[in-house]
Amino acid sequence: MAEFGLLNWAIVIAYLCITVAIGLFASRSVASASDFQLGSRNLPWWALGVSVVATYVSALSFLGAPAWAYGSGMAALAIHMNYPLVVFVVVTVLLPFFFNSGAPSIYEYLEHRFGVRTRSVLALIFMFSQVITSASIVVAASVVTTFVTGIDVHTSILIITALVLGYTMVGGLEAVIWTDVLQATILFAGAGVILWNLLHGPTPLDEALHQLRAAGKLQALNTALDFTIAPTVWAGVGAMTLYHITVYGANQMMVQRALAAKNIGDAKKSYLTMGYAGFVIYFLFFLIGALLYVHFKGVPFKQPNEIILIYAQSLQIPGLMGLLAAAILSATMSALSASFNSLATTSVADFYQRFYNRNGSDGQYLWASRGFTLMWGVISIPISYAFVGSGGSILERLTEVGSFFVGAQLATFGLGAYSKHTTEDGLLIGIAASFVTLAIVVYGCPPLGLAPVNVAxxxxxxxxxxxNIAVTLLASQMLHGSKSDWHEYTVPGQRLRFIREGLPQMQDGWHLVPGRIDRPVWGLLVWFGLIVAFLAYFQTLG
Structure with a gap:
């Protein structure tokens, strides 16, 4: 405790006390499973928007983005330049589907569109991938607590998980949202202090940019058509746009925030927050990593995720390590609480309520939600232990692991929205084919004499x-033939339904019908163009 300092401990303890207080305050309005899963549905859109940002921009970004840029330079930013395109698609196509359903789980849509088997399979895929994400998030925070306090990493994992479980089980989604607002404020304050000191350090910005350009670290737009390199423009605008559409549009943890909005306009505005702010946030995180490369003269680190902490410690600013520890803890707890809440929601809505207790009381579903929250927290702990000691940027590692699952998920929701002839039997065959194909490409198939393919x-x-798409369409045609009409839960089918039933197509100036583009959403395309122009200019500096 002496080494960390009384002031630093005071900052961390004060933050933890405020977080617990928010959870207890939010618990007063949790009287049913719906309150636990979607809150009061009266939260301001800006709070939901901050929560969307904070949930994805977690400790993984605070530690991993600078570590990634330290090694790969600003080229890694290409992976994160696509947020305007991502949000454009999500708020136009997917979000209206889920919001209009009124259900707490996005996988209920899949049952309406295809059947209960598809709903269950995709919910299981989400839960499997999400618990891995939860584990990696805790490990990111344990890097900090171990570094600044000396607490054993395994003990740190237990403490952080227990704290998050406490306020998430009590306060539900509303506690998650409001703690997200606090946690985002602390996170960006910590990052701001680091960036300010780097910009006002011994190396002027123009000289730092010159050194980065000489080292080949300033090129943000790598246009090489090389499928073995991860951070290229083609990967960022093409593949990673699809990846992030899945993360934001076909992921219970993210969509659940929009489902908690009081109307469709607030739901869309909450997502527009990330569409406009996402690139700016990641640019600043990657810029910190690039400037740290200059500061440390490119010296390699055994644990790259500690680079930003080592720099902060060297500044010897009173209270800074406490602020950073609170920032990392806040970012971790933000993402982790959201993860546990969404896992519990999916467990209850898609399995417990659907198969085991269809006519239960609100009280039963509420206690089941809290029980599943605890269960997923416990399950995540041994997985977190397995992540301890992994090398490289933890942000890059997590994104790489997640990329195994997103193809099947996105194709399923895409086929649901825009395919006339897809059937459930064909889709399930396609999902299996997706994983088999990817496994053969990545790992090869020795019995068939197939070697792995070198692809990023x-x-x-x-x-x-x-x-998934190719096999699904082929299998659906072979098993069931063509369909004459659009399904009600496709985009064309929804449009026909709104016309046929005379339903209002807009609410407070925002489209309720999937596939209709709202005026503020068009601005995302302009913003994307400005991002490309800025990066093209930025890499000429120095």
Missing amino acids: WPWYVVIGGSA
């Missing part, structure tokens, strides 16, 4: 998704 991980979503 961003393209896994394209490979898996393409296999």
Whole structure:
């Protein structure tokens, strides 16, 4: 405790106390499973928007993005330049589907569109991938707590998980949202202090940019058509756009925030927050990593995720390590609480309520939600232990692991929205084919004499998704033939339904019908163009 300092401990403890207080305050309005899963549905859109940002921009980004840029330079930013395109698609196509359903789980849509088997399979895929994400998030925070306090990494994992479980089980989604707002504020304050000191350090910005350009670290737009390299423009605009559409549009953890909005306009505005702010945030994180490369003269680190902490410690600013520890803890707890809440929601809505207790009381579903929250927290702990000691950027590693699942997920929702002839039997065959194809491409198949293909991980979503679509369409035609009418839960089918039933197509100036583009959403395309122009200019500096 002496080494960390009384002031630093005071900052961390004060933050933890405020977080617990928010959870207890939010618990007063949790009287049913719906309250636990979607809150009061009266939260302001800006709070939901901050929550969307904070959930994805977690400790993985705070530690991993600078570590990634330290090694790969600003080229890695290409992976994160696509947020305007991603949000454009999500708020136009997918979000209206889920919001209009009124269900807490996005996988209920799949049952309406295809059947209960598809709903269950995709929910299981989400839960499997999400618990891995939860584990990696905790490990990112344990890097910090071990570094600044000396607490054993395994003990740190237990403490952080227990704290998050406590306020998430009590306060539900509303506690998650409001703690996200606090946690985002602390996270960006910590990053701001680091960036300010780097910009006002011994190396002027123009000289730092000159050194980065000489080292080949300033090129943000790598236009090489090389599928073995992860951070290229083609991977960022093509493959990673599809990846992030899945993360934001076909992921219970993210969509659940929009489902908690009081109307469709607030749901869309919450997502527009990320569409406009996402690139700026990641640019600043990657810029920190690039400037740290200059500061440390490119010296390699055994644990790259500690680079930003080592720099902060060297500044010897009173309270800074406490602020950073609170920032990392806040980012971790933000993402982790959202993850546990969404896992519990999916467990209850898609399995417990659907198969085991269809006519239960609100009280039963509420206690089941809290029980599943605890269960997923416990399950995540041994997985977290397995992540301890992994090398490289933890942000890059997590994104690479997640890319195995997104192809099948995105193709399923895409076929649901825009395919007339897809059937459930054909789709399930396609999902299996997606994973088999990807496994053969990545790992090879010795019995068949097939060697692994050298392809960068961003393209896994394209490979898996393409296999899913091709096999699904073929299998559906062979098993059931063509369909004469659009299904009610496709985009064309929804449009026909709104016309046929005379339903209002807009609410407070925002489209309720999937596939209709709202005026503010068009601005995302303009913003994407400005991002490309800025990066083209940025890499000429120095």
